[in-house]
Amino acid sequence: MTKRVLWGVGSSRALRAHWALVFLGLDYETRPILTRTPAMETPEYRAVNPRGKIPTLIDGDLTLTESPAIVAYLAERYSTPERRLIPEALDQRALYFEWMSFISMELDATSLYVLRRHEGLPEIYSPAPEACVAARAYFERMITAATVRLEDGRRYLLGDDFFGVDILMTTVLDWAVNYGFDLPDAFAAYRTRIDEEPSTALAHRANTPP
Ligand SMILES: N[C@@H](CCC(=O)N[C@@H](CS)C(=O)NCC(=O)O)C(=O)O
Structure with a gap:
């Protein structure tokens, strides 16, 4: 094995x-x-x-x-x-990789990780209050824009099935809540649905x- x-x-x-x-x-x-x-x-x-x-x-x-x-x-x-954990159909896989990139880059690296470094670890990465204000505003803008994809009432990011991108999204949403963000309603409800997943x-x- x-x-x-x-x-x-x-x-x-x-x-x-x-x-x-x-x-x-x-x-x-x-x-x-x-x-x-x-x-x-x-x-x-x-x-x-x-x-x-x-x-x-x-x-x-x-x-x-x-x-x-x-x-x-x-x-x-x-x-x-x-x-x-990943769709088979090519168009669905394309959307999987689109979500993966959006979550990793826009929600993680350029938003929450900026806060982690400059609010959470200023002794290593130095304080940067203006960058943190901008990172908070950027996260709000990106997550609000992303709610459009949930407007059709879908259960998960790509539809009715739970995939790897739902794992990634849930970890950034949890992280955002820990950092004091109020999530848009659509993502707060999505997070509740993920909590019901047996794997969570x-x-x-x-x-x-x-
Ligand atoms: N892009 C990497 C980031 C990994 C990462 O930064 N992990 C953190 C813990 S969540 C870490 O090991 N930090 C130690 C350090 O930066 O020295 C990934 O997604 O796996």
């Missing part, structure tokens, strides 16, 4: 990888290292991920970082007719530090 190991627990990016693994019903071992702890600095982990970030997935001979890539890889490789609680349990 393929040896499958996931490094990292306790962060929103690690949660994405755990969630894909548990949704697909895959066996794996967890190395429960936490961000910004000495466990991230060990030679053993630096050999696995020289960038010193979590999560990192090892699946047989493949070592993979970047949580959206990990979710997409697991979805491509291990989806089955019963448990599918399993994923949070898998991502909880021991």
